[in-house]
Amino acid sequence: MKTITPDIHELSLGIVNVWLIRDGDGWVLIDTGSPNSAGEILNAAGILGFPPEQLRHVVLTHHHADHAGSLAALRLRTPADATAHPLDADLIRRGTAVRPTLKPGPSAFSRVLVRLFGASGSAPYEPGIVEGEASDGDVLPIAGGLRVIHTPGHSAGHIALFAERQGVLFAGDTCANMFGLGPSIMYEDAAAGMGSLARLATLDFEAVCFGHGRAITRDAAGRFRRRWAGGI
Secondary structure: OEEEEOOEEEEEEOOEEEEEEEEOOEEEEEOOOOOOOHHHHHHHHHHOOOOHHHEEEEEOOOOOHHHHOOHHHHHHHOOOEEEEOHHHHHHHHHOOOOOOOOEEOOOHHHHHHHHHHOOOOOOOOOOOOOOEEOOOOOEEOOOOOEEEEEOOOOOOOOEEEEEOOOOEEEEEOOEEEOOOOEEOOEEOOHHHHHHHHHHHOOOOOOEEEEOOEOOEOOOHHHHHHHHHOOOO
16 A cells, blocks of 8 residues: 555555545545455555445546446445446446447557556446436545546546545546556547546646556646646
C-alpha cells in the first residue's frame, strides 16, 4: 500500500489500483479491482484497522471488470452500498465489462500496449448491486465531500472523483502513469477522452491517483496542465 494522505491509501492489485479512505468511524472504497480481489482488499483494510463491517460505501469510476469485478463479492462480506454514473451503473448491474465501441487509443504506443497487456477489463464478471447514481457536479457525502466529475472517453459513464479538502484527484482511467503520464490505452471515444483530460487540467490539486500506474503526490495539477491543457 501507498499512503497518499493520512486518510487515503492506495492499494495495488497487480496492474490496477483501488483506494481505501478513512471516513469518520468507517471507511470508503473507490473501485474494487478485478474478480477475486475482495480478500486482498479486506486484508489490506484490516492492516489499516478498517474492519469489513465498517465499509460504508463503494464508489466505482466505471464499469470495466478490472474496476468493478469484485463488487459483488464485497457486497456479500460488507454492509456497503455502491454508487456509479448512470451511464455505467446498469452495465455493472449486468456484469457487462465493455461496450463494443471500446478500442485501442489513437497512438501506435496504445496499440502496442494493448497487444502486450490485453484488454484487462474486458471479461464478464458477477453482476453487482448499485443503488446510487452520481452525475457531474454531485458531491458525495463521503470523506469530507467527493466531487463527481463526469469524464467520458474511456467509457461513457466514467467519473473522476475530487477530494477537494485533501487536494487529491482520483483520475481513474482518464489517463495512466505506467510509462510516464499518458492517455489511457483504450477508449470508447478518444476525442471525448481528450476533452475530459483538458477539463481535469483546469483543477487545482496536489496529488493525483490513477487506475493504472503510480500516483503523483507533488505538483500534480502542474503536471496535468503541462501535459493536458492543450490536448494529447
